[in-house]
Amino acid sequence: MPHIHEIATVTSKGQITLPKPIRQALGIAVGGKVAFDLRGSEVVVTRADNEEHEDPAIGAFLSFLERDIKSGKGLASLPDDLAQAMLANLHHSVDLDEEIIGDVAL
Numbered sequence: 001m002p003h004i005h006e007i008a009t010v011t012s013k014g015q016i017t018l019p020k021p022i023r024q025a026l027g028i029a030v031g032g033k034v035a036f037d038l039r040g041s042e043v044v045v046t047r048a049d050n051e052e053h054e055d056p057a058i059g060a061f062l063s064f065l066e067r068d069i070k071s072g073k074g075l076a077s078l079p080d081d082l083a084q085a086m087l088a089n090l091h092h093s094v095d096l097d098e099e100i101i102g103d104v105a106l
Helices: 020-026 056-071 080-088
Strands: 034-039 042-047
Touching: 020 042
Parallel strands: none
Antiparallel strands: 034 042
């Protein structure tokens, strides 16, 4: 691969535009994906050929959750009032983009 040196500017949103010579050399078209690998103080950009990025923490957590569910140790019945409320709202449509009004306790 030929040596290409290009400089991109980072926007206030942390975005960059891959320079055209870099896109061409990597064969990246509109909608294409790139992967960023941090190696020491360098960032290596490569074409991502539809590879799925998997967060190792999420994978470990899901494995832990699967083992816990299979063991049955952490399972408990839902309180009746909660189960009834869930059933009552089963077919209630929800707009996930709707603004939340009022206080929310987590």
